[in-house]
Amino acid sequence: MARLDVLSIGESLGLIVPDRIGRLAHVRGMNLSFGGAESNVSIGVARLGGAAGWAGRVGADGLGELIVREIRAEGVEVHAALDETAATALMIKERPQPGASRVTYYRSVQAGSRLAPEDIPVGVVEDARILHVTGISAGLGRSATETILAAIDRARAADVLVSFDVNHRSALWRDGRDAGAAYRRIAAGADIVFAGDDEARVMTGESDPDAQLAAIRALGADGAVIKLGADGAIARIGDQRIERGALRVDVVDTVGAGDAFVAGWLTETARGASLDERIDTAIACGAFACTAEGDWEAAPTRADLAALTDPAGDPVQR
Secondary structure, three states: OOOEEEEEEOOOEEEEEEOOOEOHHHOOOEEEEEEOHHHHHHHHHHHOOOOEEEEEEEEOOHHHHHHHHHHHHOOOEEEEEEEOOOOOOEEEEEEOOOOOOEEEEEOOOOHHHHOOHHHOOOOOOOOEEEEEEEOHHHHHOHHHHHHHHHHHHHHHHOOOEEEEEOOOOHHHOOOOOOHHHHHHHHHOOOOEEEEEHHHHHHHHOOOOHHHHHHHHHHOOOOEEEEEOHHHOEEEEEOOEEEEEOOOOOOOOOOOOHHHHHHHHHHHHHHOOOOHHHHHHHHHHHHHHHOOOOOOOOOOOOHHHHHHHOOOOOOOOOO
């Protein structure tokens, strides 16, 4: 029997956010946290009651210690390789105007980009129901990409379902490498692929969501999900097609909504839920994540989802 419902593999990095809106050059107060699409998903799965794990590489420094401690505190099983010669990566999220943000990365030669196949312990992939990876690793460089591909090979050999979220970050692809080709290579080994409609366009060249679904599945995946933000989502799994509109919420911050969506979908997949239950939970998780700031902090629990979808609920808890 699998020990983990979902194992995610990828980089987690320190996150610095100014404590007020304004140009970074003129803001002095900063808040320190961490982020990373893969660990966001694992935290989201754990919040929903699933057994989640995360594997990655961090520097032997304070940021690395913070990341490992905080992910473990969320109930996630951590497999972190410590790099003695490279620092933990960092991103700074600037908020120059209300509703706008700009992210600067310090990650191309840091510990996470040096993730290697041997950093993933024997048995941890094989003992999971689902392996989850993202296209961010491909953007970090050859070592991280080969690690993800090796993990996918291990998962397929052990009959572990492979989940791939494109998670395109244009800032990681400014060296002339072909992001679309890298994504197609990873998608070819996946069972289910998640992508925003803009990300699917990068990978497939198609702009229509149904054409994107078809193009992704033609790569070899049995399932594909196109996340449409405020317009909901559309999916095709096997011979089933389904779509849902988004839940309407007061949006505070959309960062992390896509990861929460994926966490909801994968948690329900691991427990054998129907396609309707998967997309409904995913949509609700994505909506709830928009109601507060943070990369992972607003990932919902089951109780949060119940309150979100209960129109008669009392907004004041006593």
